[in-house]
Amino acid sequence: MKNRLRHIPANETEQQLFELMYERAMTGLDDERQAEYERRAAQHPDLDVDCYERAAAAIWLHHSDGQCQTMPQALKSRIAASAPTRPERLTARPFASAWTWSGWAAAAGLAAWLLLSAPQPSKTLDASAQRAAFLEAEPTARRAAWTATEDPDGRAVAGDVVWSPASQQGYMRFTGLPQNDPKAKQYQLWIFDAQRPDATPVDGGVFDITTNAEMVVPIQARLAVGQATMFAVTVEAPGGVVVSKREHIVALASL
Amino acid sequence: MGALDRRTQVRQRANPLEPCNTTASVPVTSVTPEPILHRVAAGDPAAVQEVIDRYGGLVWSLARRFCPNKEEAEDAAQEVFIEIWNKAKRYDASLSSEITFIAMIARRRLIDRGRRRQRALKADGLEDDAILPSDDRDQEMVDVGDEAARAAKALAQLRPDEQRVLRLAIYDGMSHDQIAKATTMPLGTVKTHLRRGLQRVREMLGVEQEAGDEA
Numbered sequence: 300m301k302n303r304l305r306h307i308p309a310n311e312t313e314q315q316l317f318e319l320m321y322e323r324a325m326t327g328l329d330d331e332r333q334a335e336y337e338r339r340a341a342q343h344p345d346l347d348v349d350c351y352e353r354a355a356a357a358i359w360l361h362h363s364d365g366q367c368q369t370m371p372q373a374l375k376s377r378i379a380a381s382a383p384t385r386p387e388r389l390t391a392r393p394f395a396s397a398w399t400w401s402g403w404a405a406a407a408g409l410a411a412w413l414l415l416s417a418p419q420p421s422k423t424l425d426a427s428a429q430r431a432a433f434l435e436a437e438p439t440a441r442r443a444a445w446t447a448t449e450d451p452d453g454r455a456v457a458g459d460v461v462w463s464p465a466s467q468q469g470y471m472r473f474t475g476l477p478q479n480d481p482k483a484k485q486y487q488l489w490i491f492d493a494q495r496p497d498a499t500p501v502d503g504g505v506f507d508i509t510t511n512a513e514m515v516v517p518i519q520a521r522l523a524v525g526q527a528t529m530f531a532v533t534v535e536a537p538g539g540v541v542v543s544k545r546e547h548i549v550a551l552a553s554l
Numbered sequence: 555m556g557a558l559d560r561r562t563q564v565r566q567r568a569n570p571l572e573p574c575n576t577t578a579s580v581p582v583t584s585v586t587p588e589p590i591l592h593r594v595a596a597g598d599p600a601a602v603q604e605v606i607d608r609y610g611g612l613v614w615s616l617a618r619r620f621c622p623n624k625e626e627a628e629d630a631a632q633e634v635f636i637e638i639w640n641k642a643k644r645y646d647a648s649l650s651s652e653i654t655f656i657a658m659i660a661r662r663r664l665i666d667r668g669r670r671r672q673r674a675l676k677a678d679g680l681e682d683d684a685i686l687p688s689d690d691r692d693q694e695m696v697d698v699g700d701e702a703a704r705a706a707k708a709l710a711q712l713r714p715d716e717q718r719v720l721r722l723a724i725y726d727g728m729s730h731d732q733i734a735k736a737t738t739m740p741l742g743t744v745k746t747h748l749r750r751g752l753q754r755v756r757e758m759l760g761v762e763q764e765a766g767d768e769a
Contacts, residue, residue, distance in 0.1 A: 304649070306760030325723065325748065327665040347760070349658065353650055354756040355724050356657035357701035358709065359616070362725035367611030368618060369692035374628050375606050378635045382602040431632045438670035442625070459625065 304347035316343060317351075324351035373474075377513055381428035426515040430461070430470040437463040443530065443552035445473070452477050452534060453549030460530045460552045462490075462518065469518040471506075471530075476549060478508050479534075486532050486549070487539045488518060494525030503530070505539035529553045589652055595643035605638065609656045611694045616657065619727050620664035630667055634660045651699035701759060708758035709751075716751040719744050724752075 308314040319336040322328055328336055340348045434440060440463040447456045455475030462469035471488065479485060488503030495501070504519030534547035590608070593601035613634050614627070621627040637659050645655050709717050715737075722728045722736065730748070734741045 306756065321749065321752065323662075324752065326729075327662075327669045329669070347649070349649070350756050350760060351752060352658045352662060353654060353701065354705065354752055354759055356654050356661055357650075357699075357705035357759065358720060358724045358752075358755060359661065360654065360657055360698040360702035361705045361709065362721055363612075363615065363698065365695050365698050367615040367694050367696055369694045370606075370610035370614035370631065371628075374614070374631060375610050377628075378606055378610070378632055379603055381632065382599075382606075382635070382639055427632075428636060431629060431636055434629050435633055435667070438673065444625075 303345070305345055306347050306350050308346075312339075313343060313346065316340065316346065316348070320348055320351045324355045373513065377427055380512075381425075381431065426470070426517060427513075429517065430472065430515050433463070433468065433470060434461060437466055437468070439463065439465060440469070441527075441554050443554050445471075445550045445552050447475075448548050448551060450534075450547050450549050452547065453532075456550045458513070460518075462524075462527050462530075462554070464524070464527065467520060467523060469520075471516045471518060471532075472513060473508065473516070473550070474513045476508050476514075476532075478511065481507050481537060483537070484534050485537050485539060487535045487543065489531045489533065489543060490518075490520055490524050490527050491529040491531070492524050492526060493528050499542075500531070502539070502541070505535070527554055589645055589647055591638075591642040591645040591652060591655070594639060595645075602639070605656075606635070608696075609638075609653065612653065612657060612696055613660050616660045616664060619725075620668055626671075630664055633667065634663045637663050650701055653696065653699040654701040704759055705755055708755040711758075712751050712754060713747075715739070715743075716747045716754075719747045720751040720755075723748055 308317045316339040319332060319339065323336060440461045442459055442461045444459045445456050447454050457474050458472040460469060460471045485505045485507055487505050489500040490503045491497060491500045501524050502521040506516045508514055530552045531548055532550040533543045533545060534549060535543060590601050590604050594605055613631050617627040617631040621630050638656060641659055645652065719733050722733045730741060730744050733744045
């Protein structure tokens with residue numbers, strides 16, 4: 300296949316686009332400049348608009364000397380689990396950067412569909428990808444690492460919780476939390492809010508751990524959280540409770 | 555050992571267990587295989603794993619250089635791969651090798667992510683964490699592709715100062731201000747060197763690409 304894209308600007312208008320391409324390759328563009336870049340690029344489909352970025356990538360590769368750090372196996376597994384396996388998932392592009400509320404609603408519908416129709420691992424698969432998209436869309440989201448507890452089920456807990464006060468959404472990521480039998484017990488998240496008494500934290504939702512591998516669980520806060528200060532996971536009776544006796548605290552994370 | 559020497563050495567390896575994209579073991583007369591990214595776009599699960607295995611180290615190395623800590627780098631690497639899955643069908647083998655395309659997507663995503671982080675920190679009145687040297691010891695070798703060799707040729711034609719600032723900006727990820735302080739060059743000179751240097755490399759890559767098209 301022959302490439303017919305042009306690499307040299309032919310006039311002042313194209314030169315302005317090349318300026319944006321240069322900036323994009325070196326420092327990135329702010330939203331306004333990015334919009335201008337996209338508008339101008341759309342007007343010049345015959346220009347190779349990636350040529351500066353390609354040159355920068357080639358320079359990076361040259362200086363890397365071919366030496367790369369090996370990606371941790373756990374991360375490879377997480378990326379593989381969140382990868383699409385059907386072509387329509389790619390064209391749907393559900394994880395585009397400018398996700399709107401309706402985009403999240405659509406994803407929730409997709410997740411619900413997967414829950415009903417797909418094998419169990421797909422649930423983890425999409426939550427993990429949704430978490431990545433969430434972090435992209437919510438740059439001010441706050442993160443805290445889980446602390447293991449003395450509870451027998453909480454001694455090996457690791458992972459983190461991310462929470463966006465702006466959107467009131469977040470995700471928990473766990474490893475080392477034992478799988479539970481939903482008919483016998485379930486996990487429940489509690490969100491401590493600086494604007495509420497510690498005795499009445501916000502119910503963050505009931506959930507199950509269904510895998511020994513890393514699992515991502517979306518937070519489902521029942522009430523608005525003013526200022527989250529701490530997240531706690533307890534073991535409760537199936538269906539969860541309104542007020543926890545806090546007898547089995549298996550994970551804690553302070554913001 | 556220079557970059558080109560090492561690249562030659564890497565290409566000569568034919569151990570199938572090594573993660574690099576060796577070319578020495580491929581017969582000259584063989585049909586060019588379909589790019590892995592096109593197989594990804596077609597929904598081939600094996601291709602997805604192949605991309606992760608082949609380019610995971612590259613993406614991870616870039617993420618570790620652009621992110622202040624390991625946790626951020628993990629999220630960033632995952633973001634990059636989501637972008638790769640979404641852009642896979644746009645890969646055009648006549649414009650670049652696959653590894654350059656992957657590196658380009660990764661840089662773009664990491665630069666954008668860095669800008670968002672800076673904006674959020676600025677809004678909170680906080681300073682960005684310094685990016686600490688990675689303590690990851692496991693290393694792997696990859697074939698860096700034809701564009702890297704051409705970039706090396708183009709860089710060799712630049713003045714030493716231009717080569718230096720390009721490396722500091724693109725490989726080490728330093729800002730213009732940081733480069734000016736590190737090199738004691740005036741900020742304007744740094745910007746001029748960067749612009750001229752990248753423009754020259756871009757032109758040379760384009761000229762060689764067109765020559766390849768004509769052949």
